[in-house]
Amino acid sequence: MNPMDTAIFHSIQRMVGVSPVLDGLGVFCASVLIWIEAAAVVAFFLRDRRRLLVLASAAVSALLAWLASDGIGLLYFRPRPFAALADARLLISKSPLDKSFPSDHATIAFALAFAVYQADRRWGGILLAMAAVIALARVFVGVHYFSDVVAGAFLGLICAFIVHRLVHKILHTAHHPPKII
Numbered sequence: 001m002n003p004m005d006t007a008i009f010h011s012i013q014r015m016v017g018v019s020p021v022l023d024g025l026g027v028f029c030a031s032v033l034i035w036i037e038a039a040a041v042v043a044f045f046l047r048d049r050r051r052l053l054v055l056a057s058a059a060v061s062a063l064l065a066w067l068a069s070d071g072i073g074l075l076y077f078r079p080r081p082f083a084a085l086a087d088a089r090l091l092i093s094k095s096p097l098d099k100s101f102p103s104d105h106a107t108i109a110f111a112l113a114f115a116v117y118q119a120d121r122r123w124g125g126i127l128l129a130m131a132a133v134i135a136l137a138r139v140f141v142g143v144h145y146f147s148d149v150v151a152g153a154f155l156g157l158i159c160a161f162i163v164h165r166l167v168h169k170i171l172h173t174a175h176h177p178p179k180i181i
Helices: 003-013 020-031 033-047 049-075 104-117 121-140 146-175
Strands: none
Touching: 003 121, 003 146, 020 033, 020 121, 033 049, 033 104, 033 121, 049 104, 049 146, 104 121, 104 146, 121 146
């Protein structure tokens, strides 16, 4: 176990139990906010239906990120903090048999946010902030270490970037087919 990771986990978890309102907010952000973020991505599309490509890219990015996260979890199993640390406080229901690394929530949240950010910095910035809150809340409620959510964020950003590049390459090729001599 990484001592720095454990120290960061404990410093965030120190706030658990301080206030029922803070605990409730942490549970909400760790469990529900990702659905609000997904709805915001759809709302981004609904503001201008020409953004269908952004919506599709966000969906494909999130799917790719989730598959990559699960693949990593199959190759490397890291127990969740509440299963590994006797003093960790768990605020949401999770199986101790689930993987901790990387965080699926952080991976998907950052994939969605970065996919939109590449098309619109204002909306994307708001979604990136939401993704960061989701990630930190996952540590707060006791289901992830800080490195789990950082790795998830990085993985989500990479997947969104790859999808963005592929979409642009496909569109560029469709508009400029290679010349046959």
